[in-house]
Amino acid sequence: MQEVIVERASMAVSSRPSTVITARSLGSTLAVIVTDPCAGVAGIGHCVLPGTSGKNQATPTVLEQMRELFKHMLQEGASAKDMKVFLCGAATFLHEPKEMALGVKLYQKAVKALEKNGLSASGEHVGGPLNRSVSVEVGSANARVILPDKKEILI
Amino acid sequence: MNTALCPDFTLEAVYESMASLPVFPKIVHEALRVLDNPEKNISDVAKIIRLDHGLVANILKLTNSAMFGLSQQVSDLETALALLGQNRIREVLIASAAMPYLSRDLHGYEMSPEDLCFHSVGCAMISEVVSQRLGFGRSAELFTAAILHDVGKIVLDIYVGPRLLEVLDRSRRDDSDFSVAEWEVIGTDHAVAGSSILQQWEFPRDICRAVRTHHDPDLYIQNRLSAMLAFCNILAVQLGLGVGADGFRYRISDELLYVLGCDEKDYLDCLELSLRALEDAREVINLIYA
Numbered sequence: 001m002q003e004v005i006v007e008r009a010s011m012a013v014s015s016r017p018s019t020v021i022t023a024r025s026l027g028s029t030l031a032v033i034v035t036d037p038c039a040g041v042a043g044i045g046h047c048v049l050p051g052t053s054g055k056n057q058a059t060p061t062v063l064e065q066m067r068e069l070f071k072h073m074l075q076e077g078a079s080a081k082d083m084k085v086f087l088c089g090a091a092t093f094l095h096e097p098k099e100m101a102l103g104v105k106l107y108q109k110a111v112k113a114l115e116k117n118g119l120s121a122s123g124e125h126v127g128g129p130l131n132r133s134v135s136v137e138v139g140s141a142n143a144r145v146i147l148p149d150k151k152e153i154l155i
Numbered sequence: 156m157n158t159a160l161c162p163d164f165t166l167e168a169v170y171e172s173m174a175s176l177p178v179f180p181k182i183v184h185e186a187l188r189v190l191d192n193p194e195k196n197i198s199d200v201a202k203i204i205r206l207d208h209g210l211v212a213n214i215l216k217l218t219n220s221a222m223f224g225l226s227q228q229v230s231d232l233e234t235a236l237a238l239l240g241q242n243r244i245r246e247v248l249i250a251s252a253a254m255p256y257l258s259r260d261l262h263g264y265e266m267s268p269e270d271l272c273f274h275s276v277g278c279a280m281i282s283e284v285v286s287q288r289l290g291f292g293r294s295a296e297l298f299t300a301a302i303l304h305d306v307g308k309i310v311l312d313i314y315v316g317p318r319l320l321e322v323l324d325r326s327r328r329d330d331s332d333f334s335v336a337e338w339e340v341i342g343t344d345h346a347v348a349g350s351s352i353l354q355q356w357e358f359p360r361d362i363c364r365a366v367r368t369h370h371d372p373d374l375y376i377q378n379r380l381s382a383m384l385a386f387c388n389i390l391a392v393q394l395g396l397g398v399g400a401d402g403f404r405y406r407i408s409d410e411l412l413y414v415l416g417c418d419e420k421d422y423l424d425c426l427e428l429s430l431r432a433l434e435d436a437r438e439v440i441n442l443i444y445a
Contacts, residue, residue, distance in 0.1 A: 008394065008395075008430055008433065009430055024395070025395035025396070025397070025398060026395050027392060027393050027394050027395025027396070027398055027402075028392075028393035028394075028395075028403075029393070029394065029395060048394070048426065048427075048430060049423060049426065049427060050423075051423065052423075057427060058427070058431075059427045059430055091393075091402075091403050092403065093389075093392075093403050093404075093405055093406060093407050094330065094331075094332060094403070094404060094405060094406050095406035095407060096406075096407045097407060097408075097409045097411065097412065099412055099418070099419040099422060100389070100407060100411070100412065100422055102393050102426070103393075128403075129402070129403030129404050130403065131395060131398040131402055131403065148265050148398075148399075148400055149265060149400075
């Protein structure tokens, strides 16, 4: 088994059945997980910025990251009709001013982008005061959430 | 037997234990004092630092790291100090001295040694870019407060570790602020405990205050250093840097951005700059651990 770690604000796609793609300690950031069980392709896009700050921004916004993730999925042989999307992360503080509600903004943007393209999330584990990690096994297309107490949940 | 009537000496034990903590290295305090004295120069700082082999090694490692991209290896302490400059020297001194305290497993907070270390150093690195972005002049004090802001967790975990599970349960059950639950169960919180340790280590009063208030939204908005520390900590938690079980179990003041004089775009900008600062944090941790 080969584990590929997705760094913050980056993405990874693989068609190797033995590969596990992991995004660790998401905090309020959002992991968009896409699988195509028929084609045997899976990927994770790690989204940090909900929008542009407008100052020589090098980090992709959530929409740019999702676009890039889907593009790579198709390039690896995934088919639009068989793709499943999962969302994970987007933790929130017990109270946060709306300007700083990073998790909420990322989640809303991602859902809106999916809806615009006639898609919806097949599963999600988002929000609340929980720091999560997530991994997807390319071979089985199983996406797992890892909670702070190391418990794992299949989404 | 009504246990509510039994005296609980938990808090006394916590504060007594602080007195037996190893002291913050005097050599670092002395070097920092010399560094801030306009009548002293790099040679004076070098004279103090060279007595500590660990510090010398860390300074040379940092100067020769990829961060500086020098074409030649530097093996002389004074040259290294001159190349690093005042701010970097301060950072290496504080980070080197703080690291032994920060490399600990905190079961009660569900944090590994890497979590606490990465969170503290990451928060310190974030403080640098945020200070620059928001034009905050006291970046050196903020850096110190940021790297040491969670030192109280160490004491509470050592002496009341099992009771922290009760704190977490209570916070989850009541959906209450983790600090409130710490007060209800232990009679103090890690921010207050940390501030007491820093006072004992003779850190300036403003740094102690910033550490004491970093989770108290009503208090941190009263002072810019405190507000900056709270902001940097929030960015570190949102980016998932070594987040413990308590990480998101706090409330953010609605006035925080206003007090810092910034808007949503500035916040996003700080978030992006923080992301880049993490690379530096990784490098510093690797260097000091190596």
